[in-house]
Amino acid sequence: xxxxxxxxxxxxxxxxxxxxxxxxxxxxxxxxxxxxxxxxxxxxxxxxxxxxxxxxxxxxxxxxxxxxxxxxxxxxxxxxxxxxxxxxxxxxxxxxxxxxxxxxxxxxxxxxxxxxxxxxxxxxxxxxxxxxxxxxxxxxxxxxxxxxxxxxxxxxxxxxxxxxxxxxxxxxxxxxxxxxxxxxxxxxxxxxxxxxxxxxxxxxxxxxxxxxxxxxxxxxxxxxxxxxxxxxxxxxxxxxxxxxxxxxxxxxxxxxxxxxxxxxxxxxxxx
Amino acid sequence: xxxxxxxxxxxxxxxxxxxxxxxxxxxxxxxxxxxxxxxxxxxxxxxxxxxxxxxxxxxxxxxxxxxxxxxxxxxxxxxxxxxxxxxxxxxxxxxxxxxxxxxxxxxxxxxxxxxxxxxxxxxxxxxxxxxxxxxxxxxxxxxxxxxxxxxxxxxxxxxxxxxxxxxxxxxxxxxxxxxxxxxxxxxxxxxxxxxxxxxxxxxxxxxxxxxxxxxxxxxxxxxxxxxxxxxxxxxxxxxxxxxxxxxxxxxxxxxxxxxxxxxxxxxxxxxxxxxxxxxxxxxxxxxxxxxxxxxxxxxxxxxxxxxxxxxxxxxxxxxxx
Numbered sequence: 001x002x003x004x005x006x007x008x009x010x011x012x013x014x015x016x017x018x019x020x021x022x023x024x025x026x027x028x029x030x031x032x033x034x035x036x037x038x039x040x041x042x043x044x045x046x047x048x049x050x051x052x053x054x055x056x057x058x059x060x061x062x063x064x065x066x067x068x069x070x071x072x073x074x075x076x077x078x079x080x081x082x083x084x085x086x087x088x089x090x091x092x093x094x095x096x097x098x099x100x101x102x103x104x105x106x107x108x109x110x111x112x113x114x115x116x117x118x119x120x121x122x123x124x125x126x127x128x129x130x131x132x133x134x135x136x137x138x139x140x141x142x143x144x145x146x147x148x149x150x151x152x153x154x155x156x157x158x159x160x161x162x163x164x165x166x167x168x169x170x171x172x173x174x175x176x177x178x179x180x181x182x183x184x185x186x187x188x189x190x191x192x193x194x195x196x197x198x199x200x201x202x203x204x205x206x207x208x209x210x211x212x213x214x215x216x217x218x219x220x221x222x223x224x225x226x227x228x229x230x231x232x233x234x235x236x237x238x239x240x241x242x243x244x245x246x247x248x249x250x251x252x253x254x255x256x257x258x259x260x261x262x263x264x265x266x267x268x269x270x271x
Numbered sequence: 272x273x274x275x276x277x278x279x280x281x282x283x284x285x286x287x288x289x290x291x292x293x294x295x296x297x298x299x300x301x302x303x304x305x306x307x308x309x310x311x312x313x314x315x316x317x318x319x320x321x322x323x324x325x326x327x328x329x330x331x332x333x334x335x336x337x338x339x340x341x342x343x344x345x346x347x348x349x350x351x352x353x354x355x356x357x358x359x360x361x362x363x364x365x366x367x368x369x370x371x372x373x374x375x376x377x378x379x380x381x382x383x384x385x386x387x388x389x390x391x392x393x394x395x396x397x398x399x400x401x402x403x404x405x406x407x408x409x410x411x412x413x414x415x416x417x418x419x420x421x422x423x424x425x426x427x428x429x430x431x432x433x434x435x436x437x438x439x440x441x442x443x444x445x446x447x448x449x450x451x452x453x454x455x456x457x458x459x460x461x462x463x464x465x466x467x468x469x470x471x472x473x474x475x476x477x478x479x480x481x482x483x484x485x486x487x488x489x490x491x492x493x494x495x496x497x498x499x500x501x502x503x504x505x506x507x508x509x510x511x512x513x514x515x516x517x518x519x520x521x522x523x524x525x526x527x528x529x530x531x532x533x534x535x536x537x538x539x540x541x542x543x544x545x546x547x548x549x550x551x552x553x554x555x556x557x558x559x560x561x562x563x564x565x566x567x568x569x570x571x572x573x574x575x576x577x578x579x580x581x582x583x584x585x586x587x588x589x590x591x592x
Contacts, residue, residue, distance in 0.1 A: 001346065002378040010372050017363045094359035098417070101323050101353070102376035105344045267326035
């Protein structure tokens, strides 16, 4: 029986053949390009945001600032764009029955899709970071970066820290992917799943700022989008990263498990 | 003994208040072309989906070559291929890429059969075009090509000729006949009676979710054999005379004619002589042969005249007007 990787390879080929795939990737690259363009044309800097004050002294502050801004809706949306669509679109097009009546079991089909949805989110955010480093360095220089504790790290070390931060950032982002897959499987409607995933993300952020609910905040998936900032302190604060490392699976694992079980057992009618 | 290609027992699917399939027993033997008939909404597609493991029956079970698609998943579909409703493909991929995709999900050497399959359904010259630009008929044929990649021993086809133009229908029938001649068992749902009468050796007829007839097509057609209709100079007396003769039954006086069922041609000959002897002149005496279509309407639009579970001898006769 063909395995998960065979499914993933074909899922990837399907994505490559669809325009919407490039929309998310283009948006991921456009965000830092637009920001750098604005920097070049206008004075001032987003002083209030983490690394906002450093965007003119080091290009390496720009990918980090993008991580901060992107967590509000851009990256959850890009992650949802494929994760929310990858099962539901097959439902809507009637192609689910086409692939489920071959020799590959439902579990492999599901996990093949899940892998590709995750890879897409990783690819989008990596493209953003690489674009931001290149464009930021062109505009503000490949210079040492001022950390959140005020000390400076070399440009090379800062670059490494940006990529490690990216890795930590993926923890909650993959949680969003898992929610997207769940909604995609359950709603059978691509638009509902994409929008629903984004709404989940926004709702969690809203809960996080509601007065009286401060106690919940550390356990929200979206709060983990800040965990990487511990890396940009001296000394490095690993506590938020460790926290994110166990909070994110609390969202990811049940979402994937439920989505998988639903996919395994559900009726494929329509189409 | 090897298990039959299809054996379903008590297949039932309930959606809320609607019973889409109600205790369906279905058996297809090796080498048959089985016509699965019923009006739209009778439950044909629901049954096919259950056979392919796409939906779970509320109760009952299905076996394909003795294997349960619900318990064993995709591996129970070894040697089985087909489609329910219209075959669906990815419109943004070419015909060939679509086949490569499903072949990859089949594994084995399915990919090596793509060229042959395209050739068989006469799509080789359009294989490089995106499926989004295909006509309905081309998609149906691509669906068959996709099925052939699996080297099926059993083909499940849901209304394969629906929506095709006359030439497309003819080609589809030729193709099915050829595949059947190659030894593939075919289960084909349809509401095109001439198609079924032309292609099928056995039929199952569903009506409102229930199987109302299942058996060889010839047996079904034979249920209406021996029926005659006559007009005479005095139909009342003719009906009375006929009712007393051995070898005739169901003699009924109807508007403008008398109809009856004769056990053999000799009984008809004797009747005509007896009528002449009684001074009743025959104006016409014609055998009434029923088409599958007439039988189908009699079964599916009557009050459930036939009972699939009864052996043929006990089955109520079908009145074909």
